[in-house]
Amino acid sequence: MKHKISALMDGELFEDDVGVVLDQLKRDPATRKNWAAYHLIGDVLRQPDHIHSDLSAKVRERMQDEPTMLAPRSYSVRQKMRTIALSAAASLSAVGVVAWMSLQISPEVAPQMAMQQTALRPVSMQIQPKSDDYLIAHQEFSPSADVNGGASYIRTVSYSIDETTHNKNPSEKQAK
Amino acid sequence: MRLSIALFGVLLAVVENVHAEDRSVSLDWLEVAAFAGHQTNYSGIFVYQYDNHVETSNIIHVSEADSEFEKLESLDGPKREIIRHDGQVWSYTNHKMVQMESQQGRGRFPFLLPEQLSALNASYQAKQLGVERVAGYDAQVILFQPKDNLRYTHKMWVHTDSGLLLKAAVLTEKNHVAEQYAFTQLQIGGQIDRSWIKLSASAGLQGKGLSQTPIAVKNGETINSGWVADMLPTGFNKTMEILRTMRGKHGPVTQIVYSDGLSAISIFIEANDRDEDDVDGLSSRGALNLSHKVKDKYLITVVGEVPPHTVMQVLDSVRYNGK
Numbered sequence: 001m002k003h004k005i006s007a008l009m010d011g012e013l014f015e016d017d018v019g020v021v022l023d024q025l026k027r028d029p030a031t032r033k034n035w036a037a038y039h040l041i042g043d044v045l046r047q048p049d050h051i052h053s054d055l056s057a058k059v060r061e062r063m064q065d066e067p068t069m070l071a072p073r074s075y076s077v078r079q080k081m082r083t084i085a086l087s088a089a090a091s092l093s094a095v096g097v098v099a100w101m102s103l104q105i106s107p108e109v110a111p112q113m114a115m116q117q118t119a120l121r122p123v124s125m126q127i128q129p130k131s132d133d134y135l136i137a138h139q140e141f142s143p144s145a146d147v148n149g150g151a152s153y154i155r156t157v158s159y160s161i162d163e164t165t166h167n168k169n170p171s172e173k174q175a176k
Numbered sequence: 177m178r179l180s181i182a183l184f185g186v187l188l189a190v191v192e193n194v195h196a197e198d199r200s201v202s203l204d205w206l207e208v209a210a211f212a213g214h215q216t217n218y219s220g221i222f223v224y225q226y227d228n229h230v231e232t233s234n235i236i237h238v239s240e241a242d243s244e245f246e247k248l249e250s251l252d253g254p255k256r257e258i259i260r261h262d263g264q265v266w267s268y269t270n271h272k273m274v275q276m277e278s279q280q281g282r283g284r285f286p287f288l289l290p291e292q293l294s295a296l297n298a299s300y301q302a303k304q305l306g307v308e309r310v311a312g313y314d315a316q317v318i319l320f321q322p323k324d325n326l327r328y329t330h331k332m333w334v335h336t337d338s339g340l341l342l343k344a345a346v347l348t349e350k351n352h353v354a355e356q357y358a359f360t361q362l363q364i365g366g367q368i369d370r371s372w373i374k375l376s377a378s379a380g381l382q383g384k385g386l387s388q389t390p391i392a393v394k395n396g397e398t399i400n401s402g403w404v405a406d407m408l409p410t411g412f413n414k415t416m417e418i419l420r421t422m423r424g425k426h427g428p429v430t431q432i433v434y435s436d437g438l439s440a441i442s443i444f445i446e447a448n449d450r451d452e453d454d455v456d457g458l459s460s461r462g463a464l465n466l467s468h469k470v471k472d473k474y475l476i477t478v479v480g481e482v483p484p485h486t487v488m489q490v491l492d493s494v495r496y497n498g499k
Contacts, residue, residue, distance in 0.1 A: 125457065133424060138464075138479045141433040142481065144438075144439070151222055151357055152357075
């Protein structure tokens with residue numbers, strides 16, 4: 001379970017999203033707030049009783065928990081992370097830590113992630129945005145909407161990486 | 177406000193056909209969660225994890241008199257927003273607010289039909305796993321484990337006080353997370369921001385506000401399409417068979433929905449006028465798997481919260497059995 005969680009958290013930043021996330025975090029205080037929420041999740045998933053709002057404290061705590069959380073990593077990587085984490089302030093440098101972590105994924109973690117991916121499906125075969133309408137039509141009658149409520153609708157609206165680059169056409173902008 | 181005791185009294189009367197106490201209590205929790213989701217005013221932030229993605233979203237749900245309003249807003253990536261109001265769905269994506277085709281008049285109560293619950297009984301083993309904390313609230317953990325490998329495991333964390341679903345996970349046979357969502361911040365009741373209900377009205381919903389007469393959406397008509405799928409897993413019952421319109425489609429689409437109480441499979445059949453070289457294949461998003469193929473002059477699409485091999489199995493078995 002712990003391997004899974006750490007792989008998941010790393011996997012999220014493993015791709016091209018890292019640059020986008022860092023960029024947004026530099027610019028947008030709301031995003032930084034969400035970043036704090038994001039770390040909160042890690043705590044929620046792992047140790048529901050230890051929820052802190054201070055980001056740097058959380059990062060330090062996670063570093064201390066390190067051996068269990070980061071079992072597959074190589075020793076030198078762990079050392080690097082510990083050094084960086086302890087000097088991090090609760091802000092952008094903390095972001096750098098996690099980005100650094102993801103960029104430094106050691107070889108033994110990558111196959112594990114790959115294993116998890118192939119255990120489900122190849123990552124490349126994502127449902128395309130053009131199929132969103134099928135998902136929405138399906139969602140209307142799915143029990144998940146009954147139980148989960150509106151939250152499950154979030155998966156019916158996807159975006160591809162291309163759309164994250166800011167290609168807003170001013171002439172197309174609607175009222176909002 | 178402690179709703180749980182009152183709710184139990186009402187809902188125990190509704191739940192039928194329950195055997196072991198553990199199972200019956202688990203189903204009670206499920207009904208409580210469905211009920212609370214509709215009846216409770218709440219506002220919160222949740223994280224949705226699927227495949228390689230983690231995204232954070234904001235949700236506000238308001239229920240007053242006979243109406244429900246709900247706004248879902250992505251907090252990461254490009255702005256995406258979904259507004260639901262009494263069966264209608266608007267989606268803001270790619271800088272446009274568009275009304276989605278939706279089927280009005282979904283049953284509001286009971287939120288989980290007795291047939292769903294008994295179907296669930298047949299296909300899943302239900303058990304409670306104790307109490308855990310989520311977003312600062314105590315939650316009863318319930319697990320629905322499938323009796324075969326043709327469906328996923330569902331795990332839910334239900335707030336012991338309000339009955340709201342705080343966290344839900346869909347797990348594969350190997351205990352991997354197919355998708356999971358969990359609240360990280362949640363406000364239940366109290367002052368909830370309702371300004372967006374009017375704001376959305378002025379934000380150019382094609383000139384019509386939420387409070388005004390909605391754009392007439394053609395309801396799907398119930399039909400007997402003549403299409404069947406032989407290889408549905410046991411416990412899946414047909415819940416809907418309609419001919420409907422879908423956005424972006426020139427002609428009507430047949431949609432047949434099967435459900436086992438916790439998950440559903442939709443089969444879409446439409447005339448194949450796209451002339452595509454679409455590679456037949458499987459794609460996924462979290463717990464949803466989708467596959468399609470061309471059969472004679474038809475495009476058949478199957479999507480459901482079931483494992484890929486189940487989607488493929490169902491797709492392979494779709495055939496026309498009518499006149």
